[in-house]
Amino acid sequence: MILVQEVIHQIYFVMAGLIAVVLLTRLFRRKTRPGLAYDIVYAYAIIPFILRALHIK
């Protein structure tokens, strides 16, 4: 039970890291919504996922 909890918990951080990577990729490599506002949103939205993946917040 504790092992399962731990695995699920670690998946949490892996998911956060993967989402950060996806956002980073989309910041530089996307086919729609190329404007400045979306660049800002993509750059800004990465922050919480990096913080979570790094066990900071």
Added chain:
Amino acid sequence: MSSSVNSDPGAGKAGTGGRTLVVRRVGLLAAALVLMVVGTKDIRALRVYRETVVVSNALTAQVPLSAYFDGIRGTLMDAPVYVFDSGVPGGSVLILGGAHPYEPASPVMAYVVMENITVTRGRVFVIARANMSAASQGMLGNAYPPFFRVKTPWGEKQYRIGDRETSPLEQWPDPFTFVHYPSTQNLAYQDSRNLNRTFPGRADGNLTERTSFAISEMIRREKIDLTIDVHEASMGYPVVSTFVCHQRAEEMCMMAAMMLSAEQFPMKTETSPKSLRGLTHREIGDFTGSFAVLMESPEPFIDKFVGPMTEELMLTGRDEFMQIAADRGLLYAEYDMKTGATLDYRVGRHLGGAAEVIKQMGEFYPAKKIGVTWPTYAEVMEKGIGYFLHDPAKADRRRVFLN
């Protein structure tokens, strides 16, 4: 990277336009990262900060909580337990501080005890930070300052203001509904991370439940006679300035409240409701042999209707909106903005309240008498808690602990 830019309709054609776009996006990413680093300075500081305590000469042992249950070893919940054993037969008491770190008079009371205690009979166990994970983060959305500082004759001592629940960094995900063990009562989802909703705990439960189990195991193995769980309450909450006691501790609590109200400060008492599950005053009383008592002091800082939640408000408890609520009879404790509810007052109440309950246990059960002293309510009100906190730089290194 250039191929990705070329594939972007907004990037235009390859060349100067594409490079400009890449530079813009790299710049925005760098700005976001700078913002992240600067904006999380306090968050990172709170996560790694450790409080210093200069423990009195009465200390006989310091053991990790995992010594009683291995299931929390290596986690932030593996709190140090400080043991003050007189070597003389008598009763035993556990002072449990910091179950809810956003109620900081609780761990500060435990620190004042640890720094000044003398024990002539029986044993005293102190856990100052029962939920270190919750102490390592601020409360979401409340704009709390991360730390507050207590003035002492030799300088300032810094303590943390934390959250109420275990951090998701240590325990995730929350269930849709938290089913308390073993009662099966349904509680709010976030209570799965609330140390004072997970007692008596379970060995194969989530991290917070395992921590509760470790504390319950310690109480059972050490045959601790009295457990005092130290909290603070908002003044709009009915049990503020109150002992909440398991029915087995009812009489000693009533006597203690009467004595305190007559001689020191207003104190109420209430018997733990049998239908309110997961709290120390219910479950430790039901699942261990210990008398279970929870103490609440008045903390304006955590009321929802006060002004800015600043370090000053934490230390003084002075707030004009609280006064308006008091004038309209909306509070459950006396309040005057001129005096507020200072940290000295709240810590002093806890020191006096714990001493009186211990004394009453000895009156009702002479074999469980504990000979113990620490600063009194009157001394703290006169000199301030800073007077009783020692300078780690000048103390014997063997007495200095990072908690």
